[in-house]
Amino acid sequence: MKKLMMAGVWLLFMLTQSGFDAQAAEVDVKATWLWNPWMIYSDEAGTLAFLESKDVNKVYVQIDADIPTSVYQSFIEKAGAAGMAIYALDGAADWVAPKGFIKQDRLMSWLSAYQQGAAPAQRFAGVHLDVEPYLYSGWNTNRAATIKSYQALLTKAKSSTAALNLPLEADLPFWFDEISYKNTYGKGVLAEWVIANTHSVTLMAYRDSAAMITELVKNEIAYGEKYGKAVVVGVETGQTDEGDAISFYEEGEAFMEGELAAVSAHYAGAKGFGGIAIHHVDSWKTMAP
Numbered sequence: 001m002k003k004l005m006m007a008g009v010w011l012l013f014m015l016t017q018s019g020f021d022a023q024a025a026e027v028d029v030k031a032t033w034l035w036n037p038w039m040i041y042s043d044e045a046g047t048l049a050f051l052e053s054k055d056v057n058k059v060y061v062q063i064d065a066d067i068p069t070s071v072y073q074s075f076i077e078k079a080g081a082a083g084m085a086i087y088a089l090d091g092a093a094d095w096v097a098p099k100g101f102i103k104q105d106r107l108m109s110w111l112s113a114y115q116q117g118a119a120p121a122q123r124f125a126g127v128h129l130d131v132e133p134y135l136y137s138g139w140n141t142n143r144a145a146t147i148k149s150y151q152a153l154l155t156k157a158k159s160s161t162a163a164l165n166l167p168l169e170a171d172l173p174f175w176f177d178e179i180s181y182k183n184t185y186g187k188g189v190l191a192e193w194v195i196a197n198t199h200s201v202t203l204m205a206y207r208d209s210a211a212m213i214t215e216l217v218k219n220e221i222a223y224g225e226k227y228g229k230a231v232v233v234g235v236e237t238g239q240t241d242e243g244d245a246i247s248f249y250e251e252g253e254a255f256m257e258g259e260l261a262a263v264s265a266h267y268a269g270a271k272g273f274g275g276i277a278i279h280h281v282d283s284w285k286t287m288a289p
């Protein structure tokens with residue numbers, strides 16, 4: 001029986017490494033963003049210990065070309081042995097600017113060289129983009145063009161990641177289900193388009209109660225079910241001046257875990273629900289118990 005279980009785990013690992021996550025691999029995700037990769041340079045053991053203590057099984061790790069590739073290789077290998085999938089994280093609002101594609105090309109070039117130079121157990125399991133076009137000036141001055149540029153960016157990224165045999169994921173604000181588009185990509189709702197054209201999305205559903213979160217994400221989870229994609233629900237732990245209802249910073253970790261358990265229970269039978277993500281390692285580490 002144990003041999004059969006190990007064979008199943010190994011098959012799942014190989015599917016993930018080959019860039020084709022089995023649907024089972026996306027169930028019950030507990031993810032986090034690691035924006036400061038220097039922490040794995042200065043304290044790899046401590047970072048891994050924290051992630052393991054929180055039962056994290058997926059980490060979006062910021063790419064910094066100044067960090068030696070050996071640091072990423074070591075971290076990914078050890079994290080993988082602890083049951084974590086590591087995704088390459090990058091992106092900025094100005095990636096939708098006229099020459100923003102240069103930055104995306106730079107990331108894909110770095111990734112290509114990295115994957116080729118790493119052993120199988122040291123390779124990234126996927127790519128996770130955080131491009132927030134609404135923070136770019138063009139969102140207010142020429143929204144239609146900015147939306148089209150954002151769609152072009154993700155289309156290009158999808159092609160680049162396919163060439164690397166890696167799944168593409170993206171962060172998505174919860175309100176993109178209220179944004180429409182009509183251009184060369186067709187017409188419809190932007191949230192649906194992004195979900196249809198990526199492997200998975202992490203929804204920035206930054207609210208501090210299960211009731212609000214479940215309501216905010218229902219349309220996206222329905223889109224996820226429609227396209228056979230996983231929608232991961234992300235929450236905030238950092239201090240913010242955007243209002244008391246945005247982050248779990250004030251309530252603390254125990255309260256957050258209770259609310260997230262309620263969200264997971266609410267969507268337990270929904271095929272479009274892929275799990276939970278906590279934003280982000282630095283603020284999570286210092287939040288109240």
